[in-house]
Amino acid sequence: MKRGICVMANVLILGANGKIAQLAEQQLLSETKHHLTLFLRNASRLKVTDPSRETVIEGDATNQQALIKALDGIDIVYANLSGKNIEDQAKAVVGAIDRTNIQRLIWISTLGIYDEVPGKFGQWNHQQLDGGYLQTYAEAAKVIEGSDLDYTIIRPAWLSNKDIVSYETTQKGEPFKGTEVSRKSIADFVVKLINDPSQEIDHSVGVNQPNTDGDRPSWY
Numbered sequence: 001m002k003r004g005i006c007v008m009a010n011v012l013i014l015g016a017n018g019k020i021a022q023l024a025e026q027q028l029l030s031e032t033k034h035h036l037t038l039f040l041r042n043a044s045r046l047k048v049t050d051p052s053r054e055t056v057i058e059g060d061a062t063n064q065q066a067l068i069k070a071l072d073g074i075d076i077v078y079a080n081l082s083g084k085n086i087e088d089q090a091k092a093v094v095g096a097i098d099r100t101n102i103q104r105l106i107w108i109s110t111l112g113i114y115d116e117v118p119g120k121f122g123q124w125n126h127q128q129l130d131g132g133y134l135q136t137y138a139e140a141a142k143v144i145e146g147s148d149l150d151y152t153i154i155r156p157a158w159l160s161n162k163d164i165v166s167y168e169t170t171q172k173g174e175p176f177k178g179t180e181v182s183r184k185s186i187a188d189f190v191v192k193l194i195n196d197p198s199q200e201i202d203h204s205v206g207v208n209q210p211n212t213d214g215d216r217p218s219w220y
Contacts, residue, residue, distance in 0.1 A: 005196050008033045009075040014061050014093065016040045020108065020159075021080035023187035024194075029053060032195060039070050061089040067096035076194055078106040084132065090140035094147045103150045104197045106190055111155045111206060113138040117176040120215040141204065152193055153204040157181040158217040170206040178208030180217040185209065 011028065013021050016038035028034050029050055036054045038046060043058035059066035061081050071077070077097060081089045090107075097105060111117055112125045112134050126134070144151050158180045167185040170177055189207055193199055212218070 006034075006075075006194065008035075009194065009197075010035045010037065010073050011194055012037045012039060012070055012074040012077045013080060014039045014067075014077065015080035015082065016056075017042070017045050018080040018082065019161075020183045020186050020190070021078070023184055024078070024080075024190045025049070025054075027187055027191045028194065031191065034194065037070060037074065039067075062092045064092045064096045067092055068099055071096060071100050071102060074100075074102055076104045076106070076197055077102060078190055078194065080108050084136060086136050087139040087143060090143035094143055094149065097149060098147070105144065105147075105149045105151045106193050107141075107144050107151060107153045108186070108190075109141050109153050109155050109204075110134070110137050111157055111176055113141050113155065114172060114204075116170075116172070116174070116206065121179050121213075122176075124216045145204070150197070150201045152200040152202075154186065154189065155204060155206045156186050157206075157208040157212070159183050159186070160217070160219070164209075166209050167207050168210050170208075172204040172206075174206070176206045176208065178210065178212040179214050180212045181207055181209045 011034050015021055017040045039057045039059055041060055043056045048054045057070045079093055117125045141153055144153055157178050160180050160182050162182040164182050165185050165188045167181055
C-alpha cells in the first residue's frame, strides 16, 4: 500500500444505505474528490447527491459475481454490511477482492467480538448481543483477518445519532474503552482511512467517544 494522502480514489461502498455509510458518503462528497460506487440490495432506497461522482449498483453482497463486477476500476472497498449472514458476506467480499488487484478493505464490525469489553459494561454487552450476533460478527472478522488483504476492522461502541465527532481508539488485544460513540464519528474515521489508506493496515480498531465509561450507554 502506498504511503501518504490519497487525493482521488474510486471507492466502493458496500451496504451504502446504512446510516454510517450515508454519513461517510456525504463527508466524502463535501471534503474529497473521490468517486463513489454505491452498492446495495435496493437501489431505489438511495438518493444520489452528485451524479457526476456517484454510481449506484444494485446487488447482494453474498453474490460473488456481482461483487466482482462492482469492483471493476475500484481502489478501496469500504464494507458497511450487517445481518445474520455477515460471515457469508465476508467470504463473498474477500473471495471477490481476491480475484482483482485491489488490496485495501475497510470493514465495519462491532465491539465485543474478542471478549475485549471489560467490567460490568462487558457483561451487559454480552447480555445484549449474545445468542448469535457476536458470534457471527466474530466469525466474519476471522474471515477478514485470515485474508491477505490490507484490511482495517472497525469495532464501534454502541452507536448514537449525536451530532458530534469525538472519538478515541484501541487496538486488538487492548481493553475496549467507553460505552458509546456517534455514527458521525465512525464515518469520520472511515473517511480518514480512505484519505490515507496506509493507516491502520491489518489492525482491528475499537472506536469510542472519550469519557463515556460506565455500565451501559447513556440512553439505557
